[in-house]
Amino acid sequence: xxxxxxxxxxxxxxxxxxxxxxxxxxxxxxxxxxxxxxxxxxxxxxxxxxxxxxxxxxxxxxxxxxxxxxxxxxxxxxxxxxxxxxxxxxxxxxxxxxxxxxxxxxxxxxxxxxxxxxxxxxxxxxxxxxxxxxxxxxxxxxxxxxxxxxxxxxxxxxxxxxxxxxxxxxxxxxxxxxxxxxxxxxxxxxxxxxxxxxxxxxxxxxxxxxxxxxxxxxxxxxxxxxxxxxxxxxxxxxxxxxxxxxxxxxxxxxxxxxxxxxxxxxxxxxxxxxxxxxxxxxxxxxxxxxxxxxxxxxxxxxxxxxxxxxxxxxxxxxxx
Amino acid sequence: xxxxxxxxxxxxxxxxxxxxxxxxxxxxxxxxxxxxxxxxxxxxxxxxxxxxxxxxxxxxxxxxxxxxxxxxxxxxxxxxxxxxxxxxxxxxxxxxxxxxxxxxxxxxxxxxxxxxxxxxxxxxxxxxxxxxxxxxxxxxxxxxxxxxxxxxxxxxxxxxxxxxxxxxxxxxxxxxxxxxxxxxxxxxxxxxxxxxxxxxxxxxxxxxxxxxxxxxxxxxxxxxxxxxxxxxxxxxxxxxxxxxxxxxxxxxxxxxxxxxxxxxxxxxxxxxxxxxxxxxxx
Numbered sequence: 001x002x003x004x005x006x007x008x009x010x011x012x013x014x015x016x017x018x019x020x021x022x023x024x025x026x027x028x029x030x031x032x033x034x035x036x037x038x039x040x041x042x043x044x045x046x047x048x049x050x051x052x053x054x055x056x057x058x059x060x061x062x063x064x065x066x067x068x069x070x071x072x073x074x075x076x077x078x079x080x081x082x083x084x085x086x087x088x089x090x091x092x093x094x095x096x097x098x099x100x101x102x103x104x105x106x107x108x109x110x111x112x113x114x115x116x117x118x119x120x121x122x123x124x125x126x127x128x129x130x131x132x133x134x135x136x137x138x139x140x141x142x143x144x145x146x147x148x149x150x151x152x153x154x155x156x157x158x159x160x161x162x163x164x165x166x167x168x169x170x171x172x173x174x175x176x177x178x179x180x181x182x183x184x185x186x187x188x189x190x191x192x193x194x195x196x197x198x199x200x201x202x203x204x205x206x207x208x209x210x211x212x213x214x215x216x217x218x219x220x221x222x223x224x225x226x227x228x229x230x231x232x233x234x235x236x237x238x239x240x241x242x243x244x245x246x247x248x249x250x251x252x253x254x255x256x257x258x259x260x261x262x263x264x265x266x267x268x269x270x271x272x273x274x275x276x277x278x279x280x281x282x283x284x285x286x287x288x289x290x291x292x293x294x295x296x297x298x299x300x301x302x303x304x305x306x307x308x309x310x311x312x313x314x315x316x317x318x319x320x
Numbered sequence: 321x322x323x324x325x326x327x328x329x330x331x332x333x334x335x336x337x338x339x340x341x342x343x344x345x346x347x348x349x350x351x352x353x354x355x356x357x358x359x360x361x362x363x364x365x366x367x368x369x370x371x372x373x374x375x376x377x378x379x380x381x382x383x384x385x386x387x388x389x390x391x392x393x394x395x396x397x398x399x400x401x402x403x404x405x406x407x408x409x410x411x412x413x414x415x416x417x418x419x420x421x422x423x424x425x426x427x428x429x430x431x432x433x434x435x436x437x438x439x440x441x442x443x444x445x446x447x448x449x450x451x452x453x454x455x456x457x458x459x460x461x462x463x464x465x466x467x468x469x470x471x472x473x474x475x476x477x478x479x480x481x482x483x484x485x486x487x488x489x490x491x492x493x494x495x496x497x498x499x500x501x502x503x504x505x506x507x508x509x510x511x512x513x514x515x516x517x518x519x520x521x522x523x524x525x526x527x528x529x530x531x532x533x534x535x536x537x538x539x540x541x542x543x544x545x546x547x548x549x550x551x552x553x554x555x556x557x558x559x560x561x562x563x564x565x566x567x568x569x570x571x572x573x574x575x576x577x578x579x580x581x582x583x584x585x586x587x588x589x590x591x592x593x594x595x596x597x598x599x600x601x602x
Contacts, residue, residue, distance in 0.1 A: 044412045056446040063452075126340055147553055162353065162370065206594075276444050279448075
């Protein structure tokens with residue numbers, strides 16, 4: 001490589017493009033050639049994404065406006081699939097309500113217990129065993145959803161499951177966790193909480209250890225007790241990371257499939273159904289591709305909307 | 321007075337570590353249940369008389385699993401797919417990360433933001449068209465259907481750009497260029513040795529995700545010889561609509577232990593990776 005093109009790649013040298021006298025296309029070509037190594041290094045991602053990301057995304061939108069079943073021909077139906085989903089499909093409102101319940105039962109406790117456990121791990125009493133605790137609590141995160149589901153189906157079992165044994169030993173009645181409409185969604189939520197709370201704890205802990213001890217020393221001088229310290233220092237400083245945890249968990253909940261599918265198949269009835277299960281069944285059990293694509297687009301819009309709302313809400317909240 | 325504070329100190333130590341130990345038990349018990357349960361007979365699992373360790377240890381469950389599934393082939397599939405996805409990601413993401421962190425070119429920051437924005441669209445939302453594309457390519461039941469779409473991820477590019485930006489001195493790159501190295505040689509001889517720790521970290525996360533993946537492999541693979549271990553767990557232990565609990569647990573153990581062993585070897589890096597990701601995300 002010549003010395004000239006080498007210097008083009010270094011940080012110190014300024015850019016010399018955008019000469020307005022030249023036409024657009026030759027200018028672009030010239031830039032591409034001039035910085036070919038850089039563009040070559042970053043291009044594989046964009047090429048791959050164009051084929052397996054962008055193209056299917058556009059395809060999805062087009063497909064969602066067509067009636068397409070299995071190998072049959074497409075028929076343009078405009079927004080009919082969306083209208084059917086939002087106004088005529090009896091399963092969709094149930095599933096949407098489920099998503100609300102899942103969000104409540106997973107996102108809130110996940111953020112709360114993640115913070116609580118991180119605070120416990122950060123005390124000087126727990127510090128010596130901290131490495132052991134971290135390792136143990138992240139272990140569920142490493143396991144496959146299939147593995148976890150197989151184990152929890154047995155642990156939740158009505159007659160021999162260890163959860164019910166425990167309930168029985170303190171005099172409580174056995175519960176058919178996965179087999180009753182009342183409990184299935186709770187049972188699935190508990191599994192997800194079990195799997196990911198350790199991960200969220202580590203994230204909270206990373207932020208917690210980043211808070212300067214001098215701030216706490218100053219608070220002690222001012223006579224703050226432990227609870228005041230937590231409410232006045234820890235919580236405000238942790239707000240960005242707690243929001244990050246909540247947004248990531250929300251995205252995770254909206255895209256939840258493997259655990260509820262393997263534990264309950266979304267049932268009994270539709271009591272633990274999720275949007276992705278609805279999409280999966282529509283596409284691969286009854287082969288209605290157009291309708292399934294509409295569900296996919298809807299899931300994307302809902303996820304984006306909820307993440308956006310959480311961020312906006314938090315911003316408004318903290319600026320008060 | 322001195323005694324009282326000492327006592328308080330001990331009791332607070334006991335309370336905090338007691339709570340944490342109980343929670344650790346909750347994290348570890350399902351894993352323990354699985355590992356020992358694979359060596360139990362059906363009638364020892366499905367009983368209200370709980371045993372921790374098998375009273376009569378048996379290998380029957382494992383024998384059945386090995387007889388009914390081409391397990392060695394399935395293990396190979398799992399390793400091959402996970403390693404391939406990890407390798408392509410590490411290579412292409414570090415190349416792109418180097419360009420974004422150290423090169424100067426028009427549109428650099430905009431293209432980087434664009435790459436990050438692609439993370440917004442989850443794979444599940446484009447599941448149907450992706451399936452149709454794969455069917456049209458005749459890629460169903462192939463390795464490439466699981467490797468190629470996920471071969472380069474935006475997260476890896478982000479991760480590598482951060483690391484290279486912070487750890488690779490620009491002077492070192494210039495020095496290698498003056499010595500006449502091509503840009504690729506600079507990458508290979510100078511950058512790669514420096515970023516090895518980041519490669520281990522990112523590699524671990526990529527490997528585990530690929531190994532544990534369920535939805536996409538389930539849609540793409542329907543031939544047993546192409547199955548991954550994760551998929552096999554889902555279908556193992558089912559005969560004539562009867563569920564064999566021990567076989568399920570044995571299959572789960574086979575699928576769970578490889579990533580767990582890797583995790584224990586690299587637990588420091590793995591935990592650091594999660595905590596580092598948190599700081600960037602926040």
